[in-house]
Amino acid sequence: MLPRGRPRALGAAALLLLLLLGFLLFGGDLECARRARGGAGFFPCALAPRIPQDGRPRGAAALDRDPPTDPGGHNRSDCVLPRPLPPRCELLHVAIVCAGHHTSRDVVTLVKSLLFYRKNPLHLHLVADAVARNILETLFHTWMLPAVRVSFYDANELKPQVSWIPNKHYSGLYGLMKLVLPGALPPDLARVIVLDTDVTFASDIAELWALFAHFSDEQVIGLVENQSDWYLGNLWRNHKPWPALGRGFNTGVILLWLDRLRLAGWEQMWKLTATQELLTLPATSLADQDIFNAVIKGHPALVQSLPCVWNVQLSDHTLAERCYLEAADIKAIHWNSPKKLRVKNKHAEFFRNLYLTFLEYDGNLLRRELFGCPSPRPPEAEQLQQTLAQLNEEDACFEFRQQQLTVHRVHITFLPHEPPPPRPHDVTLVAQLSMDRLQMLEALCRHWPGPMSLALYLTDAEAQQFLRFVEASEVLSARQNVAYHVVYREGPLYPINQIRNVALAQALTPYVFLSDIDFLPAYSLYDYLRASIEQLELGSRRKAALVVPAFETLHYQFSFPTSKAELLALLDAGSVYTFRYHEWPRGHAPTDYARWREAQAPYRVQWAVDYEPYVVVPRDCPRYDPRFVGFGWNKVAHIMELDAQEYEFLVLPEAFTIHLPHTPSLDISRFRSSTTYRDCLQALKDEFLQDLSRHYGAAALKYLTALQQPEAP
């Protein structure tokens, strides 16, 4: 505690003086509030607690003189608590309960705000249902955040512990799960901060963590007072809230001293209280919060009241203004109205702006390491870093190499999605797109009633625009069998095959139709494909890629053919062409359109150089080769690999899909003209072919031979 090398007596004298001084200068509470309002003064209202050198707060016995909770009224928020320095490099633990698609998105915004301000390593403890776990595991795995550990706990397993409690709150059972955290979290976890998913941080969470140092030996729960009159009762006739101390406490932000809670028999304590109250009250109105408050009412010594700025509650009839107008520094905002961001509040704009800051914040920027603390990356990230470091910056294709190695953050099922029921011949349409193709989605939904797995390459801000776009569209919001997966943008080249692979990996049916976003399939294609798969007995017998012949129109105003006959008529009239007939006929020539005209049954065709048809294949088909970034050869290479794996190409006589015109994408036009781009693409091709030879041996020789024909563009 005292500087080493000084006589102990001096230290003792100093301590005495310190205490005396504190008493003389800061004896009066009122006095202190007045000074805080004055705005100046470095020494706040009470003497500061000391944190020993190991960074862990002591039992904090010396802190009993902290401003006491005012049991009857609101917090003394105008009396600024002394700020202990946040514990440097200490690992901070945060627990969040999370279920469903929407909440998973909310958690990301909360976590971004946490990460933006944090300077400490974090361990996130996520109590999640299957949907949220699936999303968040993928997200954190691909986010590769240094000095962040994530653990998952199965919310389903915890359900029986709380499902007996009748509850009317919109958070459902999941809110109640905060009660069982002391049992659910690892037994050696001593302290944790528990957060609701609708909280946004505006400062470093370490400052909140440091408030554990204010707990007396008896205190086990840190909470901010509830900023509404709910618990005072009598808001309307027969309004009977659960018992609480004064206005009670809000449980959107909780400091839980877990090991003390376990010792104190927390589980028994809250269950007993809840059971007793439920004898006279029909249900909880505010989920866990009612029960926490009832327990605290019976055991007021358990609670440490936290400064109001750590949970500024924006509920409908909030009293939060009393808090935030006094405090220059708002630390955490809690959107605890069911209306969330649409809540009426005269300062709503201010709070919304803070929220939007993190909603739209580029999550890639949060991959920054911590300074002054060891900040280990996940092992994959470490390896990646080393590979990246070995790249030669002088290499003309450096940008390509770097882009290939980039691990993109992925948020799967960004919107609610119901997995298709298992059916043996079902097909998922797989495609990828970026913002400039959102207009295609409605038409695509009209043409393809079956399941789709679509990967979108977006920035964080664009993901929000996309969300609004879907919500504004009746067609899109009505569909439950379309899964949207966001792949976050990073780097200058379009990682087309990586994006396709995300969509492919998330397809849940036995078959996939590998399409592109600018194509509209025949209205009947979904049904026809399923029938064909069944008929051809693909599942058991054959390893086949069903070819869907591709056409194109150059007109925006276009009456889509409802049958093969109509299509052929348009083709004859010159309103429709076979795909890329003018620019690049060899891409689809092997499909043999002349034969298709007449065909009544599926027919087999042979692979040829540059063939890139749209095909239906089993879900476990080879992935797209992620080395092809930017444009060119990305689909050609995939088809070549299907051929190398001896897939038969079977053209379906009634299947067709039509490409609609569009402006060339920015990502294309940036590179089409560059010679470096063409050279690098050639290098990628060569490397791909070498790998193919290594993999398939002599069988791959035919590709090398075939390619020694005149250069393809």
Next chain:
Amino acid sequence: MLPRGRPRALGAAALLLLLLLGFLLFGGDLECARRARGGAGFFPCALAPRIPQDGRPRGAAALDRDPPTDPGGHNRSDCVLPRPLPPRCELLHVAIVCAGHHTSRDVVTLVKSLLFYRKNPLHLHLVADAVARNILETLFHTWMLPAVRVSFYDANELKPQVSWIPNKHYSGLYGLMKLVLPGALPPDLARVIVLDTDVTFASDIAELWALFAHFSDEQVIGLVENQSDWYLGNLWRNHKPWPALGRGFNTGVILLWLDRLRLAGWEQMWKLTATQELLTLPATSLADQDIFNAVIKGHPALVQSLPCVWNVQLSDHTLAERCYLEAADIKAIHWNSPKKLRVKNKHAEFFRNLYLTFLEYDGNLLRRELFGCPSPRPPEAEQLQQTLAQLNEEDACFEFRQQQLTVHRVHITFLPHEPPPPRPHDVTLVAQLSMDRLQMLEALCRHWPGPMSLALYLTDAEAQQFLRFVEASEVLSARQNVAYHVVYREGPLYPINQIRNVALAQALTPYVFLSDIDFLPAYSLYDYLRASIEQLELGSRRKAALVVPAFETLHYQFSFPTSKAELLALLDAGSVYTFRYHEWPRGHAPTDYARWREAQAPYRVQWAVDYEPYVVVPRDCPRYDPRFVGFGWNKVAHIMELDAQEYEFLVLPEAFTIHLPHTPSLDISRFRSSTTYRDCLQALKDEFLQDLSRHYGAAALKYLTALQQPEAP
């Protein structure tokens, strides 16, 4: 100083005790450094200064015992200085020298980082050249930030005071201007923080301001030590830096105590020093920084050494790591390498991420008011707020009304631009676009060699993508006569006419060609228009709108006609149509294409309902009506107003422009299908016509009559 109502004697005793205690506990410097590294301890190495209740620091005589500057070596950055509380609600003054287009963009990023963390009202003092002033005045005027005042000072006027100093630094004369701030800033301005434009804040500037409280009575300049060995000399043969104390100080972040500097005869002092040094040294290498250091070398008592974290210098051979690896909390980053963000540094990623955060940050979010401080908005903003508050949220057209009133932040001449030389018949092409039309720019540049004024509707992040796009394009970066103006996105509807008006207002030639971004003009159009204007004597005689007939092609691959004859051939072949021939012929019917085929001379046509030709008009033509947001009627209304003002419509016989196909924009497709949209557009039309009648009286009757024909879509 002391709580009121306590006997004065007690206060005196307390002060004595405080001093004694400080001496006993924190006598040793080494000791203090060790403790700080330990990470804990709320009381830092020295006792905290007290700031009196008026929030202004005293002469700080009691602070002489602050850790002294270590004259030989680097700052004692590991010894954390006590943090005085930032002065609540005090107005903080910041001075920045700024010149040119690039630096104006840098200033915006710096200011965004300042605003993000600030909790105090700010007064920005901008010493600017004409270019920067033009840009930044418009920007701040449209930004409408609460509690931010901006004053401009003419850099040109200050030039003579520093232009006699030979200088080799890339900042040129502008860097040197920091020396003359005590004279240039208002005489009643006592203290100011001076910032280089390449600084990024990572914390609240009030904490930096509070360090004025550490100044002794003698100290007048606060600086961070220079984090390189430059001033130690001998980096190479004949490397002779200017004199400095040890490593010297960096002047990217300066605390200037202006009134003391003025009293101390600063001007004479630095001029004398500079003159003396220039007897033996040929020029300054680091501009003002060399002179500041030379003065300080002669008068070490003037300087207060600031904690290194307030100016973490990322120069090429930086020693900054010594600072930031120790400090958990980096406060401000200084990109003081000429390579800026591309500087090699093993932690570059971390710093770049912070920079990118603010580069791409949505500046609209910084319009949030300050809590707990009065935060007056500019008067226009106040009025706007009131008008917005009067809107009825239940009104079906609420979104339209709100969008119409939105004041968009505008950054004019976002990229370097040379105004065209004054020529009496010159024409500027005026158009607006958003990201999805960037691909058009190169082609447009090839078709139109003349000046262009293009407004881009972008988010802050998109503006950076746009910048990279232009830099990557040889065609675009070679053009100096194309001015790009960024209008920042806000709100759900596309404010097409507001964006057009920005482009129109920034056109600098006597005539403007009001085009749309999807059109490519005939190669000869620019020359032909100028000749026509001269020939028709538009300047003196006639009030005319020259009509450029519009065509369209439906093909991407399109060989652009090089003459009217070629165009007519394509028209006859059905490769080209008159514009919107299929969907909306009446928009251009009055142009009378049949007559145009044969015409040899300009001919006059009459206005008719829904006419919306592309025209060349004098720059002072009526503005577009900003009420038309979203899509529909925005151009029709403008042409109607030209007619109401009795512009003749003269069709030019050799002029033409061709529309290229494109995917419908998101902004259009979102609303085309909505009935509310159509209803609101009708309401807008009605209001426009009422205003027209009010304005032009009986003459406007014809529009009402004409519109009583069958409904236009």
